[in-house]
Amino acid sequence: MNRNSKGSIIRPDPLPESASRPVVTPLSPSVVYASDTPDALDDQYEGRVHGYTYSREGHPNADVVAKRLDAMEGVQGGWVTGSGMAAVTAALLGILKAGDHVIGGNQLYGRSLRMMKEDLPRLGIATSLADPGDVAAVAAHIRPETRMILVEVVSNPTLRVADIDGLAELCRERGILFAVDNTFTTPRAFRPFDHGADIVIHSITKLLAGHSDVMLGYVVAREPALNERLRVFSVTTGLTPSPFDCWLAERGMLSFDLRFDRAQSTAIALADHLSGLSGVKRVLYPTRDDHPDRTRGDALLKGQGCNMVSFELEGGRAAANAFTRAAEGLSFAPTLGDVGTTLSHPASSSHRALTAEERRELAISEGFFRVSVGLEDPEKLKEVFELAVSEAMSA
Known part of the structure; x- marks a missing residue:
């Protein structure tokens, strides 16, 4: 029976059967899923069969x-x-x-x-x-x-x-x-x-x-x-x-594995580059020799370090403002993990709810930045950071 033959039934019949299947997982935006009978719904809720009911439940x-x-x-x-x-x-x-x-x-x-x-x-x-x-x-x-x-x-x-x-x-x-x-x-x-x-x-x-x-x-x-x-x-x-x-x-x-490996290798190179720039007080990256937890990190992470780099500028908030303005092509945003490199300033974003004293206890100053390294060319990224740090010191 064609349920839509007279236009009185709103929902269409299920999708046509196919001998093939989609390569990409279909998007299933439905909030609710229909079952054949109350007994069938009992079977789902009581775990005898797998099925979906209401999307809040899966x-x-x-x-x-x-x-x-x-x-x-x-x-x-x-x-x-x-x-x-x-x-x-x-x-x-x-x-x-x-x-x-x-x-x-x-x-x-x-x-x-x-x-x-x-x-x-x-x-x-x-x-x-x-x-x-x-x-x-x-x-x-x-x-x-x-x-x-x-x-x-x-x-x-x-x-x-x-x-x-x-x-x-x-x-x-x-x-x-x-x-x-x-x-x-x-x-x-x-x-x-x-x-x-x-x-x-x-x-x-x-x-x-x-x-x-x-x-x-x-x-x-x-x-x-x-x-x-x-x-x-x-x-x-x-x-x-x-x-x-x-x-x-x-x-x-x-593409996660490929992105992680590329971003991590660039993060290592960027951390080393930042450490040599005038105006950068300190650089934090787990695999660096000067990281306070280097020994523990080596034992635990086996040489991995992730795509995050943190560093502290001299000069406080004025330098931070100048740095973000000069960091051409980099998003200043309270996020991480993008395909592009992003800059985060914890004192004004993720940790702004803490008091100044609490941030000092965590060594999060007004010049402290967290960098989520993306997929850019490492050499180009170094150039951008070098210029931005220079501009920050001029401020």
Whole structure:
């Protein structure tokens, strides 16, 4: 029967069957999926068959991205969220309850720090911050009610390297969940589950998707029951990813390995070049001999360093303004992971909510920049930075 023969049935019949299949994953923007009968819907909800119901509870494009990241991290059952901070939220609020205590790295991304300092305490969850490179300092904050420790492998934006192995051992000994944000390093450089993590978080928005046109996150737990809690919380609170963003992210992830390797090699060259420029006070990159965590970084990352470079100009805010104006062709934007190199000024963006004193404690000055290195020609990039630093010093 042709349901549309008289125009009384709105929705068309399913797509025609085909002996071939599309090479590119189809975009599935449908919010809702139809089932044949109530019994068939029961079979889906009760796990006897796989199917989709309502896109807040999952959709094909999110599953494609999740499975790709699962394979990269060596796990199963990861969940894609609407942003990286949604993934952080799922890991914290999907597991912790009022009366619990969580320890965070003291150099987390600015919004993660805000959640630790303001939002969790408001909900009755106590928090502490400690240097993730100092296991003894973290251990000193543990209480009987401590439930989780959350750190970044390489911190945003100061590029300090956490003592992941030491913290994992501490968590095992004390029965504490160990959550690791792997956004900067990505599975190309580091796999936290291989080092004892219980939960892994990503902002897919960044280098994984890689084109500044996607807003997505990812969270997964090693233990299936814990993973189900993350999923249920994400569904209940609507931390839902857009099918279109997932479709774009899959496209970006197809070239991820190539982009990561190219950007990382350029980042190494740029860090070395910046270190020799007059007016640059310091350069931070994990594989450099002058990096404060070089020994730990070598042991943990095995020579990988990611595509991020941070550096500090002499001259404060005036020099920072002059630098961004003179950095021709580079986007000054609070993001990272694009195909083009971007500049971020943490004092005016990611860490602006911190007090000046708190930023000083993290060594984030008005002259401090975080660079997300893209795919430009390395020599051209060096020229742009050299000119911009020169202009900054003239200011």
